[in-house]
Amino acid sequence: MAVTLMKLPYAYDALEPFIDEETMKFHHDKHHQTYVNNLNKLVEGTELEGKSAEEILTDLSAVPEKIRQGVINQGGGVYNHDLFWTEMAPEGSTSISEGVKKALSGNFGSLEDFKKKFSASAAGLFGSGWTWLVWDGHKLSIENTQNQDSPVSEGKKAILGLDVWEHAYYLKYQNRRADYIDAWWNVVNWDEVAERLGK
Numbered sequence: 414m415a416v417t418l419m420k421l422p423y424a425y426d427a428l429e430p431f432i433d434e435e436t437m438k439f440h441h442d443k444h445h446q447t448y449v450n451n452l453n454k455l456v457e458g459t460e461l462e463g464k465s466a467e468e469i470l471t472d473l474s475a476v477p478e479k480i481r482q483g484v485i486n487q488g489g490g491v492y493n494h495d496l497f498w499t500e501m502a503p504e505g506s507t508s509i510s511e512g513v514k515k516a517l518s519g520n521f522g523s524l525e526d527f528k529k530k531f532s533a534s535a536a537g538l539f540g541s542g543w544t545w546l547v548w549d550g551h552k553l554s555i556e557n558t559q560n561q562d563s564p565v566s567e568g569k570k571a572i573l574g575l576d577v578w579e580h581a582y583y584l585k586y587q588n589r590r591a592d593y594i595d596a597w598w599n600v601v602n603w604d605e606v607a608e609r610l611g612k
């Protein structure tokens with residue numbers, strides 16, 4: 414079966430006023446849909462057809478070289494956005510557990526320090542890409558990736574991801590990426606973070 418566009422787990426306006434409805438509609442229905450369509454076109458007729466974006470990205474060496482960069486871009490666009498929608502929730506609908514607080518404090522000093530470091534990393538990313546909290550099997554760290562490159566291709570597990578492509582914020586925040594990042598913290602799905610950390 415072809416890769417399909419994930420359904421949003423909430424309404425388009427559920428993340429207002431932090432992430433606006435119009436941005437969500439363009440971002441999910443147009444940008445994400447395009448990644449899905451392009452990935453399907455790329456893998457059609459190859460042995461990758463029928464695999465999920467995550468399965469494909471986890472083993473890039475199995476991707477024929479002539480479509481590999483395309484698959485990294487389009488497959489990353491599918492997988493990263495699936496994660497992004499899941500990692501957000503309406504304001505106040507989730508809370509930070511003691512376990513999450515402890516894990517983040519242990520690695521970054523405090524929850525506030527973690528947020529500061531993550532935000533600074535996202536604000537400092539040049540061009541288009543993502544900021545991640547990842548687990549490499551030994552420790553948690555904050556890292557940026559360019560374009561749609563995904564931590565899963567480096568054998569890392571994404572715990573939290575923030576889309577800092579302009580399409581994620583330009584309609585509402587224009588050039589004010591830092592304001593978008595500050596607002597995004599209000600809609601982080603901490604239950605999902607706990608779930609991913611726990612696994």
Ligand SMILES: [Fe+2]
Pocket residue numbers: 440444494576578580581
């Ligand atoms: Fe995006």
